[in-house]
Amino acid sequence: xxxxxxxxxxxxxxxxxxxxxxxxxxxxxELSFTELRDALTMTDGNLTTHIRALQQEGYVAVAKSYQxxxxxxxxxxxxxxxxxxxxxxxxxxxxxxxxxx
Amino acid sequence: MESNWAxxxxxxxxxxxxxxxxxxxxxxxxxLFVGALGLAGGVAGVALRVESMHxxxxxxxxxxxxxxxxxxxxxxxxxxxxxxxxxxxxxxxxAQALLxxxxxxxxxxxxxxxxxxxxxxxxxxxxxILFYGCSLHAAGFFMPRGMKLFAWGLIGGGLLLLIWAAQxxxxxxxxxxxxxxxxxxxxHLAYGAYLYLxxxxxxxx
Numbered sequence: 001x002x003x004x005x006x007x008x009x010x011x012x013x014x015x016x017x018x019x020x021x022x023x024x025x026x027x028x029x030e031l032s033f034t035e036l037r038d039a040l041t042m043t044d045g046n047l048t049t050h051i052r053a054l055q056q057e058g059y060v061a062v063a064k065s066y067q068x069x070x071x072x073x074x075x076x077x078x079x080x081x082x083x084x085x086x087x088x089x090x091x092x093x094x095x096x097x098x099x100x101x
Numbered sequence: 102m103e104s105n106w107a108x109x110x111x112x113x114x115x116x117x118x119x120x121x122x123x124x125x126x127x128x129x130x131x132x133l134f135v136g137a138l139g140l141a142g143g144v145a146g147v148a149l150r151v152e153s154m155h156x157x158x159x160x161x162x163x164x165x166x167x168x169x170x171x172x173x174x175x176x177x178x179x180x181x182x183x184x185x186x187x188x189x190x191x192x193x194x195x196a197q198a199l200l201x202x203x204x205x206x207x208x209x210x211x212x213x214x215x216x217x218x219x220x221x222x223x224x225x226x227x228x229x230i231l232f233y234g235c236s237l238h239a240a241g242f243f244m245p246r247g248m249k250l251f252a253w254g255l256i257g258g259g260l261l262l263l264i265w266a267a268q269x270x271x272x273x274x275x276x277x278x279x280x281x282x283x284x285x286x287x288x289h290l291a292y293g294a295y296l297y298l299x300x301x302x303x304x305x306x
Contacts, residue, residue, distance in 0.1 A: 019110070023117035039117075089114065095107040 005094040012057045013088045017042065017050045022077070022085050025060065030076040051075060059084055127179040128244065131172045132293030136286050138168050143282015147275045154222050158214030161229065161281055162207075168285075198240040206232025223266040226277045230259035230284050251292050258284060 013022055020040050024031060031039075037047050054060040059081030063074050077085065142164040145151075151160045180187035206228060213225045234255030241249035262280065 019114065020117055023114040027118035089111070092107045092111050096111070099107075 005091045005098065009091055010084055010088050012053060012059070013084060015050075017046065018054055019088075021047075021050055021054060021075075022059065022081065022088075025075060025077045026082065026085050028076075030063075030074045033073040033075065036075060054081065057081075057084075127175045128248075129293050129296035130179075131175050132289050132296055134171050134175060134293075135168045136289030136291075136293050138164060138171065138286075139284070139289055140282050140286030143278045143286050146278030146281070151278070152219075152275075153217070154219045154225065155214055155217040157222055157277060158210060158225055161225075162210060162214070164285075165229075195240045195243050198242065199236045202232050202236035202239060206236070222277050223262070226280050227259050227262045227266060229281070230255055230262065233285075234259055247292070247295070251288075254288065255284060258288075 013019055017040070021036060024036060024039060033047065033051075036042075037044060040047070042050075051060055051062065055062055058078055061076050061078050063076070065072050065074070142161065146157070146160060151157055176192070177187050209228050209232070210225060213221050213228070234252045237255065238249055238252035241252050
């Protein structure tokens with residue numbers, strides 16, 4: 001079996017928590033911090049750390065605004081993040097195809 | 102081995118993406134429409150003296166049918182306006198979640214209509230509220246979190262009515278119309294107004 005696709009998997013996305021965040025954001029134009037936290041049952045600290053890692057990689061954009069006079073943090077995938085996520089999925093599919101042969 | 106791992110990963114991603122694709126389509130206008138219809142139904146029911154179980158059941162089933170058709174058309178109109186697929190995966194999942202409880206509620210309601218015993222009128226009202234609350238709660242998994250709270254409100258209200266009906270089973274028909282008007286009219290209008298205002302603020306932010 002060719003180990004190439006596995007080695008090419010994006011290590012930043014490959015982590016379980018970050019993959020979950022990327023998956024959620026890939027299906028929505030944007031999600032609030034609380035929506036992500038509740039859906040993924042993560043702690044505030046854990047989610048912040050993962051989002052920061054994704055932000056540093058340029059995969060996720062974070063916007064801060066106000067709703068009902070309360071701060072609202074929303075996250076969305078950047079075009080780079082969307083591309084990286086699509087590549088990650090492609091590689092997973094490639095791995096499945098290879099092992100089925 | 103690696104294939105299994107990759108398949109599991111893809112499955113997880115798919116589940117998360119489906120969960121994330123929250124159904125936000127036209128909820129506020131749908132709630133306002135259903136609320137207005139429910140309120141009008143409650144007022145009309147009292148004014149027109151729709152009192153026998155048979156007439157009461159058919160009257161409210163007709164209003165429910167009009168509400169479903171109206172909600173469908175509103176959602177479709179929004180999809181067309183935004184050039185989106187109407188029968189998208191989130192829409193499909195919401196419909197699938199809504200259907201079992203709605204179908205059970207419809208069957209129970211039809212049985213009560215066919216039995217045509219006026220003493221069963223309070224039961225008809227309670228079953229409608231409870232099954233509708235359960236179906237909204239099931240669909241609430243794919244909607245903003247407030248929907249689940251709204252559904253719990255309906256279920257709680259239905260259960261309170263059940264306790265009340267057990268103590269006073271011979272409630273008059275006009276009380277049934279008022280209760281239907283309250284639960285399917287006023288509560289929906291209030292929730293619709295809340296959604297409308299919060300969505301507007303969100304857009305403004």
